[in-house]
Amino acid sequence: MKTISLQSELTQLIKRDHVHHDLPISSLIEKSLMRGEGKLTATGALSVETGAYTGRSPKDKFIVKESSVADKINWGSVNQPIEKETFANLYKKVIKHLEEQNELFVSQGFAGADPTYRLPLKIINEFAWHQLFARQLFIRPTEDDDQSFENGFTIVSAPTFKADPAVDGTRSEAFVIISFEERIVLIGGTEYAGEMKKSIFSVMNFVLPEQGVLSMHCSANTGQEGDTALFFGLSGTGKTTLSADPHRSLIGDDEHGWSTHGVFNIEGGCYAKCINLSEEKEPQIWNAIRFGSVLENVVLNDKTGQPDYDNTSLTENTRAAYPLEAIPNALTPSIAGHPNTIIFLTADAFGVLPPISKLTKEQAMYHFLSGYTSKLAGTERGVTAPEATFSTCFGAPFLPLPAARYAEMLGQKIDENDVDVFLVNTGWSGGPYGVGKRMNLSHTRAMVQAALHGELRTVETTVDSIFGLHIPLHCPGVPDSVLQPRETWTDKEAYDAKAQELAANFKENFQKFDHVSEEIKAAGPK
Structure with a gap:
């Protein structure tokens, strides 16, 4: 036709x-x-409601x-x-x-x-x-x-x-x-x-x-020495929060390209989840919500016009949209060199993955292809509680091409640029969702900073018996007991059972990648 x-x-x-x-x-x-x-909020942001659709409809x-x-x-x-x-x-x-x-x-x-x-x-x-x-x-x-x-x-x-x-x-x-x-x-x-x-x-x-450019669902920032970091993760895992670092320049919070010259932002703004947002924990996002920004589905106090970020009566997927320049240390133009560090973020609802672990290249490819996290409530219609999910390359809903195309490009760039790769769990510790607690944000920030500053390269590690991950025994600013997930559980047998359950889910999901090398297949849970 x-x-x-x-x-x-x-x-x-x-x-x-x-x-x-x-x-x-x-x-x-x-x-x-x-x-x-x-209507305008007390801070000057425009507050809107989106009706029946409070998230994407994939x-x-x-x-x-x-x-x-x-x-x-x-x-x-x-x-x-x-x-x-x-x-x-x-x-x-x-x-x-x-x-x-x-x-x-x-x-x-x-x-x-x-x-x-x-x-x-x-x-x-x-x-x-x-x-x-x-x-x-x-x-x-x-x-x-x-x-x-x-x-x-x-x-x-x-x-x-x-x-x-x-x-x-x-x-x-x-x-x-x-x-x-x-x-x-x-x-x-x-x-x-x-x-x-x-x-x-x-x-x-x-x-x-x-065009030979790797497109990525990740946030990115760069340090004063020009060292660049990428943060991969699905919505709600902490990409925006962890990349908005007052001591580093923000390249972008969600979408990037990686060319032969380095990394560049695809967007000109940020679209941050703001459920439970506080000035103390996330001051850069808090201060960016002013005149010109948009608040989606955030309930306002009728008398004061102040946003109630803890109110989930409309949705848990409350959002703030603001231009990149609303972040004081945003990089302009949002272009930087090749990454030194890559961090995969996961919000593990099983509560069994370590808060941080160092990945070999094969493990990096395995976890990139797996893209494990918990789908958080409100991100999509019909999701009312966290669900374990695997999203290839941490962005399956947005990938028109076969996953192998993106994975092969990432693996090549890790090799070419000698990049350190870490898996960081921003999810639950001490038990699964409903029993354990969400990872302490200050501990997560300390672990990320240690990774970015190279402080974990020489730290002694232990290998997790189920997931094969290299877990640091020590990390500046974090209690040693927090680093070992099994030790945070009161019921150790319950931990073992839940870890085996998640490992089985990894294996089942990875069966669809029968085209990858045996080395990558072997890099998953034992």
């Missing part, structure tokens, strides 16, 4: 009189308030099955195909819906801080606050930037348009559809702004490897 050109309809749409182009942040906030989309995500990409995409439950004609018909309905709105909001931006690899973006929104979110999360053009939109992608977001699954070929009223040939991301039926951010990350996870 002949390719249906849809960009021309977008061009006509954004020329209409009801479209606002590149409004400043203050005007977008004013529009949001006038339209009743949100089962409603599709990629158009097009000849140029069909043989490259790793089709399955994550990358669900949708036919070109089905997409085109739904797209036309969305365009008609947007034409009928009183106002639309449009701006341009980028994904990718490195000019060599940046992707031009055009963002079309039905909500003013969605446009504010996009302006803060994507990279904002300057007067010196090339304003051309050649080979760019367009996000079309229509949250009040509800699909009819029986007619439109979707699973529900909500949909997130990527067309690589038309270079369009079509979003509807959901008010959750994070779908815009993550859909472009999925696009970059296809585009960058094709």
Whole structure:
């Protein structure tokens, strides 16, 4: 079938009189308030609610099955195909819906801080606050930037348009559809702004490897000596918290590329979980939530307008979106050299993984492919308590290509740059979820600092009998007893049983990676 050109309809749409182009942040906030989309908090942030969808809806995500990409995409439950004609018909309905709105909001931006690899973006929104979110999360053009939109992608977001699954070929009223040939991301039926951010990350996870760049779901920072660190982990494992270090410059908190020159941020802002946020524990995030930032689904005190970060009545997936420059020590531009240290973060609900362990290269590849953590409540619809989960490369929902492609690139870069790799458990200690306690954040920070400063390279280690991990016997600022997970459990037999249970889960999950080397397979639990 002949390719249906849809960009021309977008061009006509954004020329209409009801479209606002590149409004400043203050005007977008004013529009949001006038339209009743949100209200200001006592600190000046815009507070909004996203309705029924308070997290991503991964089962409603599709990629158009097009000849140029069909043989490259790793089709399955994550990358669900949708036919070109089905997409085109739904797209036309969305365009008609947007034409009928009183106002639309449009701006341009980028994904990718490195000019060599940046992707031009055009963002079309039905909500003013969605446009504010996009302006803060994507990279904002300057007067010196090339304003051309050649080979760019367009996000079309229509949250009040509800699909009819029986007619439109979707699973529900909500949909997130990527067309690589038309270079369009079509979003509807959901008010959750994070779908815009993550859909472009999925696009970059296809585009960058094709250019020889490893795309990564990780945060990154750099020290005063130019030493760079990467923090891999799923939502809620501590990427944002641990990378926002007052003594290091923040490169970014969630999405990065690793080229032959070094690391660069894909985004221009941060999207931090703020459940139980406190000024004492996370001052940089706390202070970033001010005028221009967006709070999603955070309950406010009616009398004071103060956010109640401990209130989970709307969702546990409360979020704050703010520009990178809201962090005082953010690196500008957000580009740095090759990493010296990689840290894999996991929130282990079983409570059996050590708080920190040193990984061999083979173990690093094993745990990168496994991507184990606990899926935290609220991150996705229907998740109300932590669940053990394995997300390949710590970002399976956003990987259009086969996992081996990303894993092979990471392994090569670890070798080329002699990178130290650690596994850090920010989850539970002394028992599983519901019995034990969450790891002490100050202890986790101390362990991470020791890893970044090279203080664990010469420390004596013990090898865990089940997981084969090299556990330090000592770490500055951390009691020795905390480092050995079995010793934190009162019931040692219960620990052994739970550890064997998790080990079995690792083995079962890894069976799908039958193509990897025997050395990598042997690096998992015994």
